Amino acid sequence: MAKPNVPISITDMKFSIEDIEDFLRGAPPDQKLSIEYPAKYIQLGNGEKAIIRQAKLEDAPAILETLKVLIDHKYDRDFYHLVGVRTYSEVLAWTQNRIKDSRTLVATNESGELMALVNWRMWNAQIAISLHTMTFKRKAGLGIAAYAAKIEDAFDYLNSQEWWATFESPFGFRMGFRFVHEQKPWPEMQHELGGSRIYYLTKDHWDRIVKPKLMQRGTFGERPVSKEALAATYPLKPTETLEIDL
Protein backbone atom coordinates (compact mmCIF):
# COMPACT_ATOMS: atom_id res chain seq x y z
CA MET A 1 0.00 0.00 0.00
CA ALA A 2 1.33 3.44 -0.91
CA LYS A 3 1.83 6.21 1.63
CA PRO A 4 0.89 9.77 0.57
CA ASN A 5 3.81 12.22 0.30
CA VAL A 6 1.80 14.73 2.29
CA PRO A 7 0.72 14.09 5.87
CA ILE A 8 -2.99 13.28 6.09
CA SER A 9 -4.82 14.32 9.25
CA ILE A 10 -6.59 11.01 9.79
CA THR A 11 -5.68 7.39 9.15
CA ASP A 12 -9.05 5.97 8.04
CA MET A 13 -12.13 7.18 6.20
CA LYS A 14 -15.59 5.64 6.12
CA PHE A 15 -17.63 5.58 2.93
CA SER A 16 -21.37 5.23 3.11
CA ILE A 17 -23.05 2.66 0.85
CA GLU A 18 -24.78 5.59 -0.94
CA ASP A 19 -21.36 7.12 -1.73
CA ILE A 20 -20.18 3.84 -3.23
CA GLU A 21 -23.37 3.27 -5.27
CA ASP A 22 -22.66 6.19 -7.61
CA PHE A 23 -19.38 4.51 -8.58
CA LEU A 24 -21.01 1.15 -9.19
CA ARG A 25 -23.55 2.52 -11.68
CA GLY A 26 -22.75 3.86 -15.10
CA ALA A 27 -22.98 7.59 -15.68
CA PRO A 28 -26.47 9.08 -15.24
CA PRO A 29 -29.00 7.77 -17.79
CA ASP A 30 -29.16 9.38 -21.21
CA GLN A 31 -32.01 11.92 -21.39
CA LYS A 32 -33.32 10.30 -24.57
CA LEU A 33 -34.44 7.27 -22.58
CA SER A 34 -37.45 9.25 -21.41
CA ILE A 35 -38.87 8.99 -24.96
CA GLU A 36 -41.44 6.23 -24.92
CA TYR A 37 -41.75 3.53 -27.57
CA PRO A 38 -45.34 3.64 -28.82
CA ALA A 39 -47.06 0.26 -28.65
CA LYS A 40 -48.10 -1.45 -31.87
CA TYR A 41 -49.95 -4.52 -33.09
CA ILE A 42 -48.22 -7.30 -34.95
CA GLN A 43 -50.26 -9.68 -37.07
CA LEU A 44 -48.81 -13.15 -36.55
CA GLY A 45 -48.63 -15.91 -39.11
CA ASN A 46 -50.91 -18.11 -36.99
CA GLY A 47 -53.74 -15.55 -37.16
CA GLU A 48 -53.18 -14.18 -33.64
CA LYS A 49 -52.33 -10.58 -32.89
CA ALA A 50 -49.55 -9.55 -30.53
CA ILE A 51 -49.00 -6.18 -28.90
CA ILE A 52 -45.41 -4.98 -28.70
CA ARG A 53 -44.85 -2.38 -26.02
CA GLN A 54 -42.04 -0.98 -23.95
CA ALA A 55 -41.43 -2.92 -20.75
CA LYS A 56 -41.54 -1.13 -17.42
CA LEU A 57 -39.63 -2.12 -14.31
CA GLU A 58 -42.84 -3.54 -12.86
CA ASP A 59 -42.81 -6.10 -15.73
CA ALA A 60 -39.43 -7.49 -14.70
CA PRO A 61 -40.67 -10.17 -12.23
CA ALA A 62 -42.88 -11.80 -14.90
CA ILE A 63 -40.01 -11.68 -17.41
CA LEU A 64 -37.56 -13.18 -14.94
CA GLU A 65 -40.04 -15.88 -13.91
CA THR A 66 -40.37 -16.95 -17.55
CA LEU A 67 -36.64 -16.85 -18.27
CA LYS A 68 -35.77 -18.76 -15.10
CA VAL A 69 -37.46 -21.88 -16.45
CA LEU A 70 -35.05 -21.87 -19.42
CA ILE A 71 -31.96 -21.89 -17.22
CA ASP A 72 -31.60 -25.62 -17.49
CA HIS A 73 -29.59 -27.99 -19.69
CA LYS A 74 -32.83 -29.46 -20.93
CA TYR A 75 -33.16 -26.27 -23.02
CA ASP A 76 -29.80 -26.69 -24.74
CA ARG A 77 -31.64 -26.76 -28.02
CA ASP A 78 -31.53 -23.87 -30.47
CA PHE A 79 -29.55 -21.96 -27.81
CA TYR A 80 -32.58 -21.23 -25.59
CA HIS A 81 -30.58 -22.03 -22.43
CA LEU A 82 -27.62 -19.77 -23.22
CA VAL A 83 -29.72 -16.89 -24.52
CA GLY A 84 -32.14 -17.34 -21.61
CA VAL A 85 -29.45 -17.07 -18.97
CA ARG A 86 -27.81 -14.06 -20.62
CA THR A 87 -31.13 -12.27 -21.02
CA TYR A 88 -32.01 -13.10 -17.40
CA SER A 89 -28.84 -11.39 -16.24
CA GLU A 90 -29.53 -8.30 -18.36
CA VAL A 91 -33.09 -7.91 -17.10
CA LEU A 92 -31.94 -8.43 -13.51
CA ALA A 93 -29.14 -5.89 -14.03
CA TRP A 94 -31.73 -3.41 -15.37
CA THR A 95 -33.76 -3.70 -12.15
CA GLN A 96 -30.63 -3.28 -10.02
CA ASN A 97 -28.95 -0.46 -11.98
CA ARG A 98 -26.11 -2.58 -13.24
CA ILE A 99 -26.56 -2.02 -16.96
CA LYS A 100 -26.37 1.35 -18.66
CA ASP A 101 -29.18 2.79 -20.77
CA SER A 102 -30.98 -0.41 -21.66
CA ARG A 103 -34.47 -0.75 -23.14
CA THR A 104 -36.68 -3.81 -23.12
CA LEU A 105 -39.74 -4.37 -25.28
CA VAL A 106 -42.22 -7.16 -24.70
CA ALA A 107 -44.66 -8.82 -27.04
CA THR A 108 -47.82 -9.99 -25.31
CA ASN A 109 -51.10 -11.52 -26.34
CA GLU A 110 -54.27 -9.50 -25.80
CA SER A 111 -54.49 -10.54 -22.16
CA GLY A 112 -50.92 -9.57 -21.33
CA GLU A 113 -49.20 -12.97 -21.43
CA LEU A 114 -45.54 -12.66 -22.39
CA MET A 115 -44.91 -14.04 -25.88
CA ALA A 116 -41.53 -12.56 -26.77
CA LEU A 117 -38.89 -10.24 -25.45
CA VAL A 118 -36.20 -8.04 -26.98
CA ASN A 119 -33.65 -5.74 -25.38
CA TRP A 120 -30.91 -3.36 -26.43
CA ARG A 121 -28.91 -0.53 -24.98
CA MET A 122 -27.47 2.79 -25.98
CA TRP A 123 -23.67 2.60 -26.14
CA ASN A 124 -23.70 6.33 -26.79
CA ALA A 125 -25.83 8.86 -28.69
CA GLN A 126 -24.94 7.24 -32.05
CA ILE A 127 -24.45 3.53 -31.42
CA ALA A 128 -27.18 1.14 -30.34
CA ILE A 129 -26.15 -2.30 -29.08
CA SER A 130 -28.55 -5.12 -29.77
CA LEU A 131 -28.70 -7.45 -26.77
CA HIS A 132 -31.19 -10.32 -27.06
CA THR A 133 -34.28 -11.51 -28.89
CA MET A 134 -36.34 -14.38 -27.54
CA THR A 135 -39.66 -15.77 -28.50
CA PHE A 136 -41.57 -18.13 -26.23
CA LYS A 137 -44.19 -18.91 -28.91
CA ARG A 138 -42.41 -20.06 -32.04
CA LYS A 139 -43.56 -20.65 -35.58
CA ALA A 140 -45.58 -17.42 -35.61
CA GLY A 141 -43.06 -15.04 -37.16
CA LEU A 142 -42.86 -13.25 -33.83
CA GLY A 143 -39.07 -13.24 -33.44
CA ILE A 144 -38.34 -11.22 -36.53
CA ALA A 145 -41.17 -8.74 -35.82
CA ALA A 146 -39.91 -8.20 -32.27
CA TYR A 147 -36.32 -7.84 -33.50
CA ALA A 148 -37.48 -5.21 -36.01
CA ALA A 149 -39.34 -3.38 -33.22
CA LYS A 150 -36.19 -2.83 -31.19
CA ILE A 151 -34.32 -1.57 -34.24
CA GLU A 152 -37.22 0.79 -34.85
CA ASP A 153 -37.01 1.92 -31.23
CA ALA A 154 -33.31 2.74 -31.61
CA PHE A 155 -33.44 4.48 -35.00
CA ASP A 156 -36.88 6.09 -35.13
CA TYR A 157 -37.42 7.04 -31.50
CA LEU A 158 -34.02 7.32 -29.82
CA ASN A 159 -32.27 8.65 -32.90
CA SER A 160 -29.37 6.17 -33.03
CA GLN A 161 -27.23 6.16 -36.16
CA GLU A 162 -25.86 2.57 -36.11
CA TRP A 163 -27.26 -0.73 -34.88
CA TRP A 164 -24.64 -3.23 -33.66
CA ALA A 165 -25.85 -6.80 -33.38
CA THR A 166 -24.34 -10.22 -32.96
CA PHE A 167 -25.99 -13.61 -33.25
CA GLU A 168 -25.63 -16.56 -30.91
CA SER A 169 -27.86 -19.04 -32.70
CA PRO A 170 -28.63 -20.09 -36.27
CA PHE A 171 -32.19 -18.79 -35.90
CA GLY A 172 -30.81 -15.47 -34.66
CA PHE A 173 -28.33 -15.32 -37.54
CA ARG A 174 -31.18 -15.92 -39.96
CA MET A 175 -32.93 -12.78 -38.67
CA GLY A 176 -29.79 -10.75 -39.27
CA PHE A 177 -29.30 -12.33 -42.66
CA ARG A 178 -32.81 -11.32 -43.69
CA PHE A 179 -32.09 -7.68 -42.84
CA VAL A 180 -28.72 -7.79 -44.65
CA HIS A 181 -26.48 -6.62 -41.82
CA GLU A 182 -22.92 -5.72 -42.69
CA GLN A 183 -19.89 -6.78 -40.67
CA LYS A 184 -17.30 -4.70 -38.79
CA PRO A 185 -13.68 -5.91 -38.98
CA TRP A 186 -13.09 -8.83 -36.62
CA PRO A 187 -11.24 -9.50 -34.32
CA GLU A 188 -10.27 -5.84 -34.17
CA MET A 189 -13.84 -4.96 -33.23
CA GLN A 190 -15.80 -7.30 -30.99
CA HIS A 191 -19.38 -7.24 -29.77
CA GLU A 192 -19.90 -6.87 -26.03
CA LEU A 193 -21.81 -10.16 -26.02
CA GLY A 194 -18.93 -12.62 -25.77
CA GLY A 195 -16.47 -10.87 -28.10
CA SER A 196 -18.08 -12.20 -31.26
CA ARG A 197 -18.49 -10.47 -34.61
CA ILE A 198 -20.34 -7.19 -34.89
CA TYR A 199 -23.01 -7.14 -37.58
CA TYR A 200 -24.41 -3.69 -38.16
CA LEU A 201 -27.11 -1.67 -39.85
CA THR A 202 -26.99 2.04 -40.50
CA LYS A 203 -29.93 4.40 -40.11
CA ASP A 204 -29.79 4.92 -43.87
CA HIS A 205 -30.01 1.15 -44.54
CA TRP A 206 -32.94 0.95 -42.13
CA ASP A 207 -34.79 3.85 -43.76
CA ARG A 208 -34.17 2.84 -47.36
CA ILE A 209 -34.24 -0.96 -47.26
CA VAL A 210 -35.30 -2.74 -44.07
CA LYS A 211 -38.27 -0.65 -42.96
CA PRO A 212 -39.90 -0.39 -46.41
CA LYS A 213 -39.46 -4.16 -46.86
CA LEU A 214 -41.14 -4.88 -43.53
CA MET A 215 -43.99 -2.53 -44.44
CA GLN A 216 -44.38 -4.08 -47.85
CA ARG A 217 -44.64 -7.53 -46.29
CA GLY A 218 -47.11 -6.36 -43.67
CA THR A 219 -44.80 -7.39 -40.81
CA PHE A 220 -43.94 -3.91 -39.53
CA GLY A 221 -47.04 -3.64 -37.34
CA GLU A 222 -49.87 -1.16 -36.91
CA ARG A 223 -50.66 1.74 -34.62
CA PRO A 224 -52.40 2.98 -32.64
CA VAL A 225 -53.12 0.48 -29.90
CA SER A 226 -56.15 1.70 -27.98
CA LYS A 227 -55.76 2.71 -24.33
CA GLU A 228 -58.01 -0.17 -23.28
CA ALA A 229 -56.06 -2.76 -25.29
CA LEU A 230 -52.78 -1.47 -23.90
CA ALA A 231 -54.15 -1.43 -20.34
CA ALA A 232 -55.09 -5.11 -20.75
CA THR A 233 -51.40 -5.97 -21.14
CA TYR A 234 -50.81 -4.91 -17.50
CA PRO A 235 -49.80 -6.51 -15.26
CA LEU A 236 -47.55 -8.56 -17.50
CA LYS A 237 -48.15 -12.29 -17.02
CA PRO A 238 -45.35 -14.84 -17.27
CA THR A 239 -45.55 -17.18 -20.25
CA GLU A 240 -47.94 -19.94 -19.27
CA THR A 241 -46.67 -22.65 -21.60
CA LEU A 242 -43.44 -22.40 -23.56
CA GLU A 243 -44.10 -23.27 -27.18
CA ILE A 244 -40.56 -23.50 -28.41
CA ASP A 245 -40.31 -26.92 -30.00
CA LEU A 246 -40.35 -26.93 -33.78
Ligand SMILES: CC(C)(COP(=O)(O)OP(=O)(O)OC[C@H]1O[C@@H](n2cnc3c(N)ncnc32)[C@H](O)[C@@H]1OP(=O)(O)O)[C@@H](O)C(=O)NCCC(=O)NCCS
Ligand atom coordinates in the same frame (compact mmCIF):
# COMPACT_ATOMS: atom_id res chain seq x y z
C1 LIG B 1 -34.24 -16.42 -32.77
C2 LIG B 1 -35.74 -16.39 -32.60
C3 LIG B 1 -36.14 -15.14 -31.83
C4 LIG B 1 -36.37 -16.37 -34.00
O1 LIG B 1 -37.74 -16.39 -33.91
P1 LIG B 1 -38.68 -16.52 -35.23
O2 LIG B 1 -38.08 -15.69 -36.31
O3 LIG B 1 -40.05 -16.18 -34.78
O4 LIG B 1 -38.54 -17.97 -35.71
P2 LIG B 1 -38.88 -19.30 -34.90
O5 LIG B 1 -37.82 -19.58 -33.91
O6 LIG B 1 -40.29 -19.23 -34.40
O7 LIG B 1 -38.78 -20.43 -35.96
C5 LIG B 1 -39.72 -20.61 -36.98
C6 LIG B 1 -38.99 -20.78 -38.25
O8 LIG B 1 -38.34 -22.02 -38.28
C7 LIG B 1 -38.44 -22.61 -39.56
N1 LIG B 1 -38.78 -24.01 -39.37
C8 LIG B 1 -37.95 -25.02 -39.59
N2 LIG B 1 -38.55 -26.18 -39.29
C9 LIG B 1 -39.79 -25.89 -38.90
C10 LIG B 1 -40.89 -26.67 -38.45
N3 LIG B 1 -40.83 -28.00 -38.36
N4 LIG B 1 -42.01 -26.04 -38.10
C11 LIG B 1 -42.10 -24.70 -38.16
N5 LIG B 1 -41.09 -23.91 -38.56
C12 LIG B 1 -39.95 -24.49 -38.92
C13 LIG B 1 -39.46 -21.87 -40.35
O9 LIG B 1 -38.81 -21.44 -41.53
C14 LIG B 1 -39.88 -20.72 -39.48
O10 LIG B 1 -39.55 -19.53 -40.16
P3 LIG B 1 -40.68 -18.54 -40.66
O11 LIG B 1 -41.36 -18.02 -39.41
O12 LIG B 1 -39.95 -17.48 -41.35
O13 LIG B 1 -41.57 -19.34 -41.55
C15 LIG B 1 -36.24 -17.62 -31.79
O14 LIG B 1 -35.86 -18.77 -32.50
C16 LIG B 1 -35.66 -17.71 -30.40
O15 LIG B 1 -36.17 -17.11 -29.46
N6 LIG B 1 -34.57 -18.49 -30.23
C17 LIG B 1 -33.89 -18.68 -28.96
C18 LIG B 1 -33.08 -17.48 -28.58
C19 LIG B 1 -32.18 -17.01 -29.69
O16 LIG B 1 -31.49 -17.76 -30.33
N7 LIG B 1 -32.19 -15.68 -29.88
C20 LIG B 1 -31.38 -15.01 -30.86
C21 LIG B 1 -30.05 -14.78 -30.27
S1 LIG B 1 -29.05 -13.98 -31.44
